[in-house]
Amino acid sequence: MVYEAAPLPVNEVARNARVHRSGVMDVHQEERYGLYVELAKMISDCPVAYTGLLDEDRQFFLAKDFGGLIDADEVPRNLTLCQYALGSTDPTIVQDLRNHPKLKHNPLVTDPPNWVFWGAYPLVTDDGLVLGTLCTVDYQPRTMSPEQIQGMEKLAGNMTLLITLQMQERDAITERMAKLAGYFRKSLPKTSPAAIEAFLNVCGGIPADTEALKDLEANGLVDLTGSVPDLTASGRELQAEHGLNAATYRRTISASSSLNVEDLFAMMD
Structure with missing residues (x-):
């Protein structure tokens, strides 16, 4: 049957x-x-x-x-x-x-x-x-x-x-990502998805794309003079404003197989 x-x-x-x-x-x-x-x-x-x-x-x-x-x-x-x-x-x-x-x-x-x-x-x-x-x-x-x-x-x-x-943590992180996208849309509209990903990686202490880091340096968000990329005062202010400390960003990565920065960038359209 x-x-x-x-x-x-x-x-x-x-x-x-x-x-x-x-x-x-x-x-x-x-x-x-x-x-x-x-x-x-x-x-x-x-x-x-x-x-x-x-x-x-x-x-x-x-x-x-x-x-x-x-x-x-x-x-x-x-x-x-x-x-x-x-x-x-x-x-x-x-x-x-x-x-x-x-x-x-x-x-x-x-x-x-x-x-x-x-x-x-x-x-x-x-x-x-x-x-x-x-x-x-x-x-x-x-x-x-x-x-x-x-x-x-x-x-x-x-x-x-x-x-x-x-689920609640993911919702909170999504809200933070949306606010971050809003910042780039308003203040740095020419920022590429790769540069946003690089900024998030620096926040989390994760290696980032070299060319994208140069874009962030030109916008005053990252300092490349040391042995490893570091956030400038402006970069740290942006990090704090959006709650993107290293632990939060790493939990974002662990909560999903990968962070889809293209989706993040789509929020800017």
Whole structure:
């Protein structure tokens, strides 16, 4: 029998928008989220655990331990078990998937690795949007004690907080970048994207393009007389005004695979 897709949550549009705003889709951060998977296995005593967010098309795994039986960073949403957990802020715990009227038809149940037990703990924002799940799996039927369920709920809540804080930091950085673009548009309209990137790199103590640095020097923002490029008084004033200390800029780089300076420059158009 064909595996049936779950009904869409009533807040699906807002939910999807928040998932994309989170900035974690397609960003590999196993080191950051792997701990939640390991703790989930310990709390539940299950051999398999995974966590990820679901948008309109797919489930992207933030971290996973499938026991070496599955090797994928994402799966189509319509093939997931977790699509059935998006409509409630309560855990979805199925003692035996083989007996569930809908989930028993999922390929993960009917075919190897033949999952049996499945527990899904939603990643719920403060305003009730389910971004994704933290899940545990076993190959035999099992029950969870109230203490285990409570522990998993707390773990999922902590992970949601981490995602939310990361999203808020990205939003703050985006605002700073927009203000910086406004400065260059108004004060130095001929500044190239490469020069803006070089300025950000100097702020973060990262090597920068030589020709771009010369442009910054000509505009009085960078001093090239020393062994390494340094900000002038005007450059430091601009750095402070836009909150671009080294730690902030490095977090910008770590929060995304790369800083798209072309997008930043587009703000100036």
